[in-house]
Amino acid sequence: MEKLIIKGGRRLKGSVRIKGAKNAIGKMMMASLLTDEEVILKNVPQNQETDIAIEIVKSIGSDVRREGDTVFVRTTEIKEHKVAEMSRKNRIPILALGPLLARSGEGEVPMVGGDKIGARPVDFHIASLEKLGAEVEVKGTSIIARTAGLKGATITLPYPSVGATENTLLAAVLAKGRTVIQGAATEPEIIDLVKMLQKMGAIIEFGANREIYIEGVSKLHGVTHSLIPDRIEAASFAVMALATDGDIFIEGAEQEHLITFLNVVRRLGGEYEVLPGGIRFFRKGALKAVHIETDTHPGFMTDWQQPVAVLLTQAKGNSIIHETVYEDRFGYTEDLIKMGADIEVQSKCLGDVPCRWQGKMYNHSAIIHGPTPLYGAELEMRDIRAGMAHIIAALIAEGTSKISGVEHIDRGYEDIDGRIRSLGADIERVNE
Numbered sequence: 428m429e430k431l432i433i434k435g436g437r438r439l440k441g442s443v444r445i446k447g448a449k450n451a452i453g454k455m456m457m458a459s460l461l462t463d464e465e466v467i468l469k470n471v472p473q474n475q476e477t478d479i480a481i482e483i484v485k486s487i488g489s490d491v492r493r494e495g496d497t498v499f500v501r502t503t504e505i506k507e508h509k510v511a512e513m514s515r516k517n518r519i520p521i522l523a524l525g526p527l528l529a530r531s532g533e534g535e536v537p538m539v540g541g542d543k544i545g546a547r548p549v550d551f552h553i554a555s556l557e558k559l560g561a562e563v564e565v566k567g568t569s570i571i572a573r574t575a576g577l578k579g580a581t582i583t584l585p586y587p588s589v590g591a592t593e594n595t596l597l598a599a600v601l602a603k604g605r606t607v608i609q610g611a612a613t614e615p616e617i618i619d620l621v622k623m624l625q626k627m628g629a630i631i632e633f634g635a636n637r638e639i640y641i642e643g644v645s646k647l648h649g650v651t652h653s654l655i656p657d658r659i660e661a662a663s664f665a666v667m668a669l670a671t672d673g674d675i676f677i678e679g680a681e682q683e684h685l686i687t688f689l690n691v692v693r694r695l696g697g698e699y700e701v702l703p704g705g706i707r708f709f710r711k712g713a714l715k716a717v718h719i720e721t722d723t724h725p726g727f728m729t730d731w732q733q734p735v736a737v738l739l740t741q742a743k744g745n746s747i748i749h750e751t752v753y754e755d756r757f758g759y760t761e762d763l764i765k766m767g768a769d770i771e772v773q774s775k776c777l778g779d780v781p782c783r784w785q786g787k788m789y790n791h792s793a794i795i796h797g798p799t800p801l802y803g804a805e806l807e808m809r810d811i812r813a814g815m816a817h818i819i820a821a822l823i824a825e826g827t828s829k830i831s832g833v834e835h836i837d838r839g840y841e842d843i844d845g846r847i848r849s850l851g852a853d854i855e856r857v858n859e
């Protein structure tokens with residue numbers, strides 16, 4: 428079993444380049460199935476998420492070649508409409524349904540997997556595909572869909588679900604007629620997917636109030652597209668700089684994707700400087716308590732809250748995080764408490780953002796009392812983002828921490844320990 432051994436207390440300094448977005452590669456690989464021509468994706472991260480996406484399209488019939496951070500994909504024909512069961516490791520497979528229905532009229536994928544951070548219902552996906560003319564059946568651990576031909580429709584999402592928006596986009600671009608998605612998610616990764624589909628020949632535009640309009644076309648062609656930088660990775664390294672009282676230039680970080688995060692950085696006493704090619708993060712003094720509420724884009728991203736929670740253990744005063752996106756995302760705080768943090772998790776809605784979990788007894792708010800010293804401990808990663816919280820906590824803790832479950836962090840981050848080491852951390856990967 429691989430573990431990370433981290434000796435805390437070092438200030439991290441230097442420059443680090445962030446990789447292509449982990450939350451973009453899967454959907455773009457699925458988009459490559461929409462054409463029989465070659466698709467070239469650049470700035471592709473070398474992580475397990477990419478490996479799983481490649482395995483999925485290969486099982487369907489794609490020819491895939493990889494050269495460094497560039498992936499070449501061509502799916503001349505759909506040879507297999509059933510996606511391999513192993514792909515339950517993440518959420519990508521369900522996004523194959525739209526392209527499979529468009530190209531072959533049928534598709535079968537395993538139920539949604541990925542990190543254990545909530546229910547992740549597939550109801551929104553299924554309802555959208557049914558509106559577009561698919562017959563969908565949930566059988567055992569599989570979702571089976573068939574169609575005699577997809578047709579445009581007006582689809583209203585009850586919540587701006589990223590996955591359901593992506594699935595609808597991928598299904599609608601080759602459907603006959605016009606599709607309207609109401610209540611759509613508009614995350615930067617979705618905008619980037621739309622740009623890719625546009626370059627492939629799709630007709631897609633954004634309206635007001637979270638509406639997306641798609642005019643179906645009969646055929647899409649090949650494309651060369653470069654992934655946007657990973658905004659979650661950018662925030663993770665930014666928090667490392669602030670938490671260790673360091674100074675890190677994050678090459679490739681884009682202000683446009685981090686506006687809400689940057690405001691929180693400034694409120695809590697951190698500082699940043701937008702420079703050509705990236706953003707520098709550093710501190711000028713003590714950290715201050717803040718009140719954060721996660722939300723769909725352009726709100727504060729749910730994937731930012733775990734690393735920021737670690738940072739808030741070092742801030743003076745009582746900070747609050749109100750999680751409104753997932754109902755069960757504070758499990759990692761038990762480990763921070765084990766290391767010396769003073770955190771209370773509650774079922775109350777401690778904020779102003781309208782919350783789906785109000786009155787449902789989910790522990791979705793956290794009060795963090797600080798500052799408190801942290802001490803090294805033996806930890807096990809629960810998911811990707813909790814894993815990053817563990818790493819940051821270990822970097823500022825007194826003593827040595829041993830962290831297992833590193834396969835979670837490897838799914839979303841390329842060579843994470845190597846890049847942190849390059850900033851001056853005492854971090855080692857060992858087999859035990």
